[in-house]
Amino acid sequence: MKMKRNFGLxxxxxxxxxxxxxxxxxxxxxxxSQGGAYQQAQTVAILDPSAKKLGITINQDSIPxxxxxxxxxxxxxxxxxxxxxxxxxxxxxxxxxxLIEKLDxxxxxxxxxxxxxxxxxxxxxxxxxxxxxxxxxxxxxxxxPNSWADFWDVKKxxxxxxxxxxxxxxxxxxxxxDGVAPDKLYPLDVDRAFRKLEEIKPHITVWxxxxxxxAQLLNDGEVDxxxxxxxxxxxxxxxxxxxxxxxxxxxxxxxxxCILKGAPNLETAVKFLNEAVDPVxxxxxxxxxxxxxxxxxxxxxxxxxxxxxxxxxxxxxxxAKQALMSYAWWSSPAGEAAEKRWASFMQK
Amino acid sequence: MTTSVPDPSKKHxxxxxxxxxxxxxxALLVILALIVLPVGWLAWxxxxxxxxxxxxxxxxxxxxxxxxxxxxTFEISLAVTVIALLLGYPVAYLANSVPKGWSILILSxxxxxxxxxxxxxxxxxxxxxxRTGVINQFLRYLDVIxxxxxxxxxxxxxxxATVHILLPFMVLPLYATMQKIPNDLMQxxxxxxxxxxxxxxxxxxxxxxxxxxxxxxxxxVLCLGFYITPELLGGGRTVMVSMLVSRNxxxxxxxxxxxxxxxxxxxxxxxxxxxxxxxxxxxxVLGQK
Numbered sequence: 001m002k003m004k005r006n007f008g009l010x011x012x013x014x015x016x017x018x019x020x021x022x023x024x025x026x027x028x029x030x031x032x033s034q035g036g037a038y039q040q041a042q043t044v045a046i047l048d049p050s051a052k053k054l055g056i057t058i059n060q061d062s063i064p065x066x067x068x069x070x071x072x073x074x075x076x077x078x079x080x081x082x083x084x085x086x087x088x089x090x091x092x093x094x095x096x097x098x099l100i101e102k103l104d105x106x107x108x109x110x111x112x113x114x115x116x117x118x119x120x121x122x123x124x125x126x127x128x129x130x131x132x133x134x135x136x137x138x139x140x141x142x143x144x145p146n147s148w149a150d151f152w153d154v155k156k157x158x159x160x161x162x163x164x165x166x167x168x169x170x171x172x173x174x175x176x177x178d179g180v181a182p183d184k185l186y187p188l189d190v191d192r193a194f195r196k197l198e199e200i201k202p203h204i205t206v207w208x209x210x211x212x213x214x215a216q217l218l219n220d221g222e223v224d225x226x227x228x229x230x231x232x233x234x235x236x237x238x239x240x241x242x243x244x245x246x247x248x249x250x251x252x253x254x255x256x257x258c259i260l261k262g263a264p265n266l267e268t269a270v271k272f273l274n275e276a277v278d279p280v281x282x283x284x285x286x287x288x289x290x291x292x293x294x295x296x297x298x299x300x301x302x303x304x305x306x307x308x309x310x311x312x313x314x315x316x317x318x319x320a321k322q323a324l325m326s327y328a329w330w331s332s333p334a335g336e337a338a339e340k341r342w343a344s345f346m347q348k
Numbered sequence: 349m350t351t352s353v354p355d356p357s358k359k360h361x362x363x364x365x366x367x368x369x370x371x372x373x374x375a376l377l378v379i380l381a382l383i384v385l386p387v388g389w390l391a392w393x394x395x396x397x398x399x400x401x402x403x404x405x406x407x408x409x410x411x412x413x414x415x416x417x418x419x420x421t422f423e424i425s426l427a428v429t430v431i432a433l434l435l436g437y438p439v440a441y442l443a444n445s446v447p448k449g450w451s452i453l454i455l456s457x458x459x460x461x462x463x464x465x466x467x468x469x470x471x472x473x474x475x476x477x478x479r480t481g482v483i484n485q486f487l488r489y490l491d492v493i494x495x496x497x498x499x500x501x502x503x504x505x506x507x508x509a510t511v512h513i514l515l516p517f518m519v520l521p522l523y524a525t526m527q528k529i530p531n532d533l534m535q536x537x538x539x540x541x542x543x544x545x546x547x548x549x550x551x552x553x554x555x556x557x558x559x560x561x562x563x564x565x566x567x568x569v570l571c572l573g574f575y576i577t578p579e580l581l582g583g584g585r586t587v588m589v590s591m592l593v594s595r596n597x598x599x600x601x602x603x604x605x606x607x608x609x610x611x612x613x614x615x616x617x618x619x620x621x622x623x624x625x626x627x628x629x630x631x632x633v634l635g636q637k
Contacts, residue, residue, distance in 0.1 A: 067601065160479065165584040206501045207584025221480045340599060344413045347587055 027268045028057035032069075033085040034255075035062030038289060042085075045284035050275040056268055066090065070260060074099045079260040082269040083276075085126050089327040091258035095122030096331070101259040101266065108274040114295055117324060123256035124277050125294030127285060128314035130252050130322060131169035134218060134233040134245035135225040145225055147249050148177035152196070154203050159224030161200070162217050165207035167342045168330065169251040170197070172323055173227060176249050182323035190338045194345055207346065218243050230313050231290040250322040252313055254294060286312050387614075390607035397604050404608035414592065414609065418616075421589045424503065424578075425571040428510045432518040432567050433560065435511070440522035440559075451523075458519045466513060470580045473509040474500060477581075501583025509577050514570055518563040525559025526552075565624050569617050589613050 031047065033039045039062055051058045063069055066086040073079040084090075094100035100122045105112040111124040118125040133151055135144050136159075145157045151173070163170055172185055174196040180189075205223055208214045214228040219236045233245045257276060259269045275281065282293035283303035292314030293299070299309055299316060309315045313322070329335050394404050408414045443454040461469065476482050477500035484496040499505055529552060537547035575590035582588075587595075589609060596606040 065598075068597070071601065205498075205583065209579060209584065213580070216474075220478060222478050343587065343592075343595060343599075344411075346585060347413060347416045 026055065026057055027265065028059060029082040029263075029265045029268050029272055030059045030061060030080060031083045031085070031272070032061045032063060032066060032081050034064055034066075038291070041285060041288035041291075045288050046276055046281045049281055049284070050272060050278075054268075054271055054275055056272065058272070067094075070094055070099055074261050077262070079262055080264065081260050082263040082265050083257055083259055083272060085255050085257055087327075088120070088123060088125070088254050088256040089331050091123035091256045092120055092327050093331040094258065094261075095120070099261050101261050101263065103259070103273075104270070107270050108277075110274050110277045110279070110295065113297065114277065118254075118294065118296065120256070120328070123258040124273065125254045126257045126277065127294045128252055128254045128292035128312075128319075130230045130247065130250040130313035131164070131173070131227050132230050132233065132245040132247060132250040132313075133173075133225065134228045134243060136218065136221060136223075137242040137244055138221065139224040144244065144246075146246050148173045149179070151225060151227075152177040152200050154200075157225070160205040160222070161203055162206040162208055162214065162223040162226035163200075163204055164214070164227055165209045165346065167339050169227065169253065169325065171338060172251045172325065173249070174200075176323070182249060182321075185323055186326040186329045187332075187334060188329065188338065190334070190341070193338075194341065197345065234290050234311070247313065247318045248321050250313065250318075251325055252319060252322045253325045254327075256294070390603065391611050393602070393604040394608040394611050395604075397602060401604075404604050405612075407605070408608050408612055417587050417589050417592050418612075420503075420587065421572055424507060424510070424586075424588065425568050427507050428514060428571045429518075429564050429568045431507070431511045432515050433564060436515055436518035436522060436563065437560070440519050440526055443519075443523050444526040455519075455523065458516050461512065462516055466576055467580075469513060470509055470577050473505065473512070473581060477505050477508070500581050501585075503582065503586050505581040505583075506578045506586050509581050510571055510574055513577065514567045517566040517570060521562040521566060522556065522559040525556050525562070529555045561624060561627060565620070569620060572613060572617060 033042060039060070043060070047058050047060070061081065066084050067090050069081075070084065070086075070090065073081060091100055095102065102121050103111070103123070105119075108124070111119055114124060133145060133148065137144070139159050140157070145151055145153075150157055151161065163173075171188055171190065171193040174193040175185055175188060176182060177200075178192060178196045206213075206217055206226075208217060208226070211229055211232050214226060215232045215236050217223045217226060218228065218233065219239070219241045228245070230245060230247075230250070233243060237243050257273050259266065259273065263269050277295045279293075279295055279297040279301050280303060282295040283298035283301040285291060285293055285298075286304060286308060290311070292312040293304075294314070296314065296316065296319075298304065304312070310318070312318065330339070395401065397403075439454065439458065443451040443458075446454070474481070478484070479496040481499070483499060484493075487493045488496065499508075533551050533555070534547050537551050538544070542550065573590050574588060575594070578586045578588045579591060593606045593609050596609060597603065599605070
C-alpha cells in the first residue's frame with residue numbers, strides 16, 4: 001500500500017517537474033512525518049503557517065518508519081522526499097552513511113540559536129516526548145512510585161509491571177535504578193544495565209511493543225505500573241482512567257528534521273527547516289497534541305500558558321528532572337551492539 | 349479432460365492444449381508476479397549484499413537467538429496441532445454422523461470465526477484471559493482462586509488463541525475425508541459382531557487418517573508463520589520466527605538479514621511437505637479430492 005502511495009506521489013512529482021519547466025510554478029517541498037493525530041497537529045500548528053509565510057507548497061506524505069524508505073530512495077539516486085521528521089537516531093545514522101544532507105546552520109538561524117544538545121550537523125530537534133514512569137492511582141492512591149529505584153523495589157511497591165520490549169530508554173532506566181545520575185548515563189554501562197534488568201525481569205508481566213498496547217495495559221488495570229510515553233498516559237487519563245505519571249527520571253526523546261541527500265528541492269527544504277523550528281510555530285504544536293516543542297525558545301513566546309507548559313516533557317523545569325537520550329551513543333557501534341543483545345536477553 | 353474428447357486427432361489435441369494454456373496463463377502470470385518473483389528476490393537478497401555473502405545464514409545457524417526461536421516456534425506449532433486435533437476430530441465426527449441440516453449448522457459454526465479479523469479475535473482473548481478479564485473475575489467471584497491466574501502474556505495465551513484461529517483448518521479436511529468413508533463398512537463391521545468402539549478403532553479411524561494427516565499438516569504449517577497472535581498475547585517473551593523476521597529488518601536495516609530467516613523457515617516447511625507427501629498424495633492435502 002505504501003509503495004502504491006509513493007508511486008502515486010512519484011507520478012505527481014514527475015508531473016510537477018514537467019509543469020515547472022513549462023510555467024514558473026511556486027516552490028514546493030515534500031515533507032514526511034508519521035501520520036495520524038500527530039501529523040494533523042503539525043499541519044495546523046507548523047506546516048500550514050510555514051507554507052503561508054514562505055509562499056511555498058508543502059506536499060505531505062506519512063510513513064510509520066521512514067528509515068527503510070530513506071535508504072531505498074537515496075540508494076536509487078532519485079529521492080522524492082525532501083524533509084523527514086523521524087527519530088533523531090535515523091538522522092545521525094543517515095548522516096554518517098551519506099544518506100542525509102549536512103546542514104549549513106548559517107542558513108538556519110532558528111536552528112543555530114538552539115542549544116547544542118538539541119541539534120546535530122545533520123538535524124534539528126522538532127518535538128519531544130518522554131519515556132516516563134506511570135502508575136495506577138487505584139493501586140497507589142498515595143506514596144506512588146517516583147523513581148526507577150522505586151519501580152525496581154518490588155517489596156515496597158508490590159504490583160504488576162510492564163516495560164517496553166526495546167533497549168531504548170529501558171537500559172537508561174535500569175542504570176538510574178542502579179544509582180547512576182540522569183546526566184551521567186552516557187556512554188551506557190551496558191553490562192551493568194542488563195544485570196539490573198535481570199533483577200526485575202521475573203516481575204515484568206508484559207514487555208510491550210506498541211504505544212497502543214502500553215495504553216491498553218494501563219487502562220484495563222492489567223499492570224499497576226509501567227514505562228510508557230507521556231502522551232499515551234495523558235490520553236488514557238483524559239478518558240477517565242485513574243492513572244498518572246512522573247517526569248522524574250523520565251528519558252527525554254525527540255524526533256528531528258533532516259533533509260535527504262540529493263533532495264529534489266534542497267534550497268526550499270533548508271528554508272522550510274528553518275521556519276519549522278521557529279519558536280512561535282513550535283509553541284503552537286503543544287496546543288494541539290501532548291508533545292513538547294523541539295525548540296526550547298518556544299517557552300519564551302507566551303503562546304504556551306504556564307499551566308500547559310508544566311505538562312510538557314521539554315519544559316525547562318521538567319527537562320531538568322529527566323535524562324536527555326543520546327542518539328549519538330545509540331547509533332555508535334556500542335549502541336548498536338546493545339540493541340542486538342536485547343533479543344537474547346528477552347528469550348532467556 | 350482430454351480423454352473425453354471423442355476424436356483425439358493430434359491437431360485437435362494441440363488446439364485444446366493451446367487453449368488450456370491461454371486460459372491458465374493469467375493465473376500463472378499472477379503467481380509469477382506476486383509469488384515467485386518477490387520470494388526469489390528475497391532469497392537473492394539473503395545471499396547478495398555488495399557481493400556474495402553467507403553472513404546472514406552464518407548468523408541464523410550460529411547465534412542461539414535464532415535456534416531458540418525456531419525451537420519455540422516448532423514446540424508451539426506441535427502443541428497447537430495436537431490440541432486442534434483432539435478438539436477438531438470429535439466435531440468433524442459429529443458433523444459427519446448427524447443429518448445434513450445439522451452438519452451444515454455445525455460446519456457454519458466452525459467457519460463463522462473466519463469472518464472476524466485475527467486482530468479482533470486476539471483482543472477478544474485478551475478481554476477473556478487478562479488479570480481483570482472475564483475468566484479471572486468469574487473464578488475470583490466463585491472464590492476458586494485468590495490471586496488472578498496468569499492466563500495471557502505468555503505461551504499459554506498464545507497457544508489458546510492460535511488453536512481457536514486454526515481449528516477450521518483441522519475440522520474441514522477431517523470432515524471431507526470422513527464424508528467419503530462408506531457407511532456400509534461400519535454396518536458390515538457391526539453385522540460381523542464388532543462393538544461400535546471396535547468398528548471405530550478398526551475401520552473408521554484408519555480410514556480417516558488421511559484427513560488427520562491433511563488437517564495436521566495445514567495447522568502445523570500455518571502456525572509456523574503466526575505473527576500477530578504471539579505479538580499481542582505472548583507478553584514479549586514468546587518470540588516466534590516471524591517476529592525475528594520483523595526484528596531483523598529493524599536491527600540490521602537490510603532485507604537480507606530478515607529474508608535469510610524466512611528462507612530457512614520456508615525450507616523447513618517444504619521439508620515437512622516432502623515428508624508428508626511420501627505418506628499421502630499432496631493433492632489430497634491441498635485439493636481435498
